[in-house]
Amino acid sequence: MIYAGIDIGSITAKAALIKENRLLATHIIPTGYNPLNAGIKVFETVLKKASVSKTDIKAIVSTGYGRASVNFADKAMTEIICHGTGAHFINPDIRGIIDVGGQDSKAISLDKNGQVENFAMNDKCAAGTGRFIEVMANALEVSLDQLGDFSLKADNPSKISSICTVFAESEVISMIAGLQKRENIIAGIHESAAARVAILAFKIKIKEPVMMTGGVAKNKGMTAALEKRLGFNLIVGDSAQENGAIGAAVLASRL
Amino acid sequence: MSDKLSYKRKIKCAKKMRDIMTTYYLDAMTAEQNGKQVAWITSGGPVEPLVAMDIIPVYPENHGAMIGASKMGEDLCIKAENMGYSPDLCSYARTDISCSIVKGGPIGGLPKPDMLICCNNICGTVLKWYEVQARFYNVPLFILDTPVCHTRYSPEIAKYVRAQINEYIAFLEMVTKKKFNYEKMAKVGRLAFEGQMLWKKVLNTTAHKPSPMSAFDAFFFLALIVTLRGTQVAIDFYKELIEEMDQRIKDSISSVPNEKHRLLWDNLPVWYQLKWLSTKFSDHNACLVADTYTSAWCSALKYIDENNFLDSIAEAYTRIYLNIGVDQMAEQVLDMIKFYDVNGLVMHSNRSCKPYSFGQMDIMEIIRKKADIPVLMIEADMVDPRNFSQSQVETRIDAFMEIVKLRSS
Numbered sequence: 305m306i307y308a309g310i311d312i313g314s315i316t317a318k319a320a321l322i323k324e325n326r327l328l329a330t331h332i333i334p335t336g337y338n339p340l341n342a343g344i345k346v347f348e349t350v351l352k353k354a355s356v357s358k359t360d361i362k363a364i365v366s367t368g369y370g371r372a373s374v375n376f377a378d379k380a381m382t383e384i385i386c387h388g389t390g391a392h393f394i395n396p397d398i399r400g401i402i403d404v405g406g407q408d409s410k411a412i413s414l415d416k417n418g419q420v421e422n423f424a425m426n427d428k429c430a431a432g433t434g435r436f437i438e439v440m441a442n443a444l445e446v447s448l449d450q451l452g453d454f455s456l457k458a459d460n461p462s463k464i465s466s467i468c469t470v471f472a473e474s475e476v477i478s479m480i481a482g483l484q485k486r487e488n489i490i491a492g493i494h495e496s497a498a499a500r501v502a503i504l505a506f507k508i509k510i511k512e513p514v515m516m517t518g519g520v521a522k523n524k525g526m527t528a529a530l531e532k533r534l535g536f537n538l539i540v541g542d543s544a545q546e547n548g549a550i551g552a553a554v555l556a557s558r559l
Numbered sequence: 560m561s562d563k564l565s566y567k568r569k570i571k572c573a574k575k576m577r578d579i580m581t582t583y584y585l586d587a588m589t590a591e592q593n594g595k596q597v598a599w600i601t602s603g604g605p606v607e608p609l610v611a612m613d614i615i616p617v618y619p620e621n622h623g624a625m626i627g628a629s630k631m632g633e634d635l636c637i638k639a640e641n642m643g644y645s646p647d648l649c650s651y652a653r654t655d656i657s658c659s660i661v662k663g664g665p666i667g668g669l670p671k672p673d674m675l676i677c678c679n680n681i682c683g684t685v686l687k688w689y690e691v692q693a694r695f696y697n698v699p700l701f702i703l704d705t706p707v708c709h710t711r712y713s714p715e716i717a718k719y720v721r722a723q724i725n726e727y728i729a730f731l732e733m734v735t736k737k738k739f740n741y742e743k744m745a746k747v748g749r750l751a752f753e754g755q756m757l758w759k760k761v762l763n764t765t766a767h768k769p770s771p772m773s774a775f776d777a778f779f780f781l782a783l784i785v786t787l788r789g790t791q792v793a794i795d796f797y798k799e800l801i802e803e804m805d806q807r808i809k810d811s812i813s814s815v816p817n818e819k820h821r822l823l824w825d826n827l828p829v830w831y832q833l834k835w836l837s838t839k840f841s842d843h844n845a846c847l848v849a850d851t852y853t854s855a856w857c858s859a860l861k862y863i864d865e866n867n868f869l870d871s872i873a874e875a876y877t878r879i880y881l882n883i884g885v886d887q888m889a890e891q892v893l894d895m896i897k898f899y900d901v902n903g904l905v906m907h908s909n910r911s912c913k914p915y916s917f918g919q920m921d922i923m924e925i926i927r928k929k930a931d932i933p934v935l936m937i938e939a940d941m942v943d944p945r946n947f948s949q950s951q952v953e954t955r956i957d958a959f960m961e962i963v964k965l966r967s968s
Contacts, residue, residue, distance in 0.1 A: 420961070423962075
C-alpha cells in the first residue's frame, strides 16, 4: 500500500510517498499563484520519481496553507499535526519541533507517542519567518543557498534592532551603505530571526531532542543562530523541508 | 442539515429582542422631541440611577458592537485615524469618535447626549474618550473612579467609591434640575438585580449537554441586560428566553447539530466574524458554550444587596471581572471550566481591549496547569477587521481542534 502527503506552503509545494512504513520518494516545487496546480504537479512528479501510478495510491492527505485547494486529497489536516507525525516517523525520540516556513514559524511539543501536546505560532508579523530572511537576502543580493555559508564566516555579527521586516530591510540597506561586511549583516539577520523563533520554543517549554523542519532548516547560519539562542543542539534531517508532507503521508496511512 | 432542521435550531426569541432594541433606539433618537434627556454611559457603568431619573441611557460600546457586526468598522476606524487618532486606540473609541462627526454606521450615529457618565472599571481609555466627547458635545461629564482590586476590596476603596455614588446622584440632580427619587431608585435596583439573576439563569442553561444555545447567541442576547438593566422589559424578555431554552433542552434541540466538544471563549467577540467563527467551530462539532464576557453582567451579583442597592453597588461595580487581579480572573475561568464542563479554552487576544488582553498569557498558564485542557490564543480585534487574518486564524483553530479531539479520544 502506498500513501501520499501533499504540503502546499506559501512558497513551496512538497509531496511525499510512503510504502509499508518507509519513505519512498519526496519532491519540492515552487507553489506559484495556483495552489491546486502546484498540488497536481508536485504529486504527478513524485509519482514519476517513484515509478508508481496514481491507482497505486491508497489515500492522500493534504496540509499547509493551500491544504483546502487540493481537491483530490481524501482529507486536509493542519501543518501542526503533520509536522508532529512526520518528525515522530523519522525519529521516534523527538519531543520538540521548530518549524520555520515561508509564512509561519512554529514550535511544537510532542508526547512520547508522537502526539502533539502544545504548539505556538508566530503572530501577524513576518519577522522570524522564511519570508523575512528572503527579503533580506534580496536586499543583499545573495541567493538563499549561500546565506548559511556567508554567515558562518562572520567575525562580528551586526545588530539588527528592528523587529519589523520592512524596517529591518531599511536598516540592512543603511548597513550596506555604511560598508558593513556582508557576512556580518547576514549573521545579524539570522540572530534577529532566531530570537523571534526561540520565543515560541520557550513559550511552550520545549523539551529535547528537538528537530528543526521547514525550508529554513537548510540554512546552516540560521540553525547555528537558533542553537546559540536555545542553548542546545537541533536535529536537522535530510528531509527537513518535506517533513510536513511526510507526516501527511503517514496520516493518510491511518485514515 | 435540511432547511427544516436549521429553522428548528433558530432561537425564536431573537426576533422579539430585535424589536425591543429597535424600540429602545427609536426612543433614544426621539428623546428630545419627547422632553427626555439622554446620557451616554460606559458598558460597566452604574446605569440604575439614570433609569430611576427617567434618563435614557445610551451605550457607545453597544453601538460599537453594532458597527462591528455590520462590518462598518474599518471605514470608521480609518476616519478616526485621519483625524489623528492612533490605530492602537480602542476600535470602539475610534468608531464612536468618528461616528459623532460623520453620523455613519448602521443607525446613522447615536442621539446627542445631554450628559456623559464614565466609569473606569472596564478600562482607562474611557476617561480620555469621554473627555473628547464632552468637549465635542459641550455637555457635563461625570467620572466614577473605581480603583483596581488586585487582591481585595479594601475599606479605603469602599469609602472612596461609596462617596462617589453620592456625588453621582448630586450630579444627576444638577443636570436634570430634579430631585433624586430614592423610592424609584429602590424599585429600579430590585429590577436590576432580578434582571441579572435571570441573565445568569439564561447563561446557565448551556451547562446542559448538548447546549441549547452558544456563546454566539449570548453575545446577541446580552444587549438587553446591558442597555435595559433595571427595567421590567428586560425581565419579561429573559423569562421568555429561559422558557424557550428549557423547552429546547426538553426537545433535545442543540445549538451545534452534533455537539462533541465544549469550549469556553475569553474576551470580547470578533463582531465582524461571528458567523464565520461559529460555522468554523460547528464544523468541528464544537460548541462555545460559555464566555467570560457576557457573564460579566452577572458575575458581581454576590456583592449586590437588592434591598440596599445604592450602598452595595459601590462594591459590585468595582469588583467586576476586568477590575480584579489576574489570579482572581483565572479562578473565575477555572470555575466556568468546571461548571460548563468544557474541554478547551479559546482566548481572543484583542488588539483594542488592553485590560482584557493583558494578563491572558498568565491566565493561559494557570489554566493549562490547573485544568489541564488545551488553550488556543487567536489574535484579532473586536471591530477593526484589519487586525484579523482569516487563514492564520483558521490554521490555528484547526490545529487546536485536532488536539482537543485527540485528547478526548
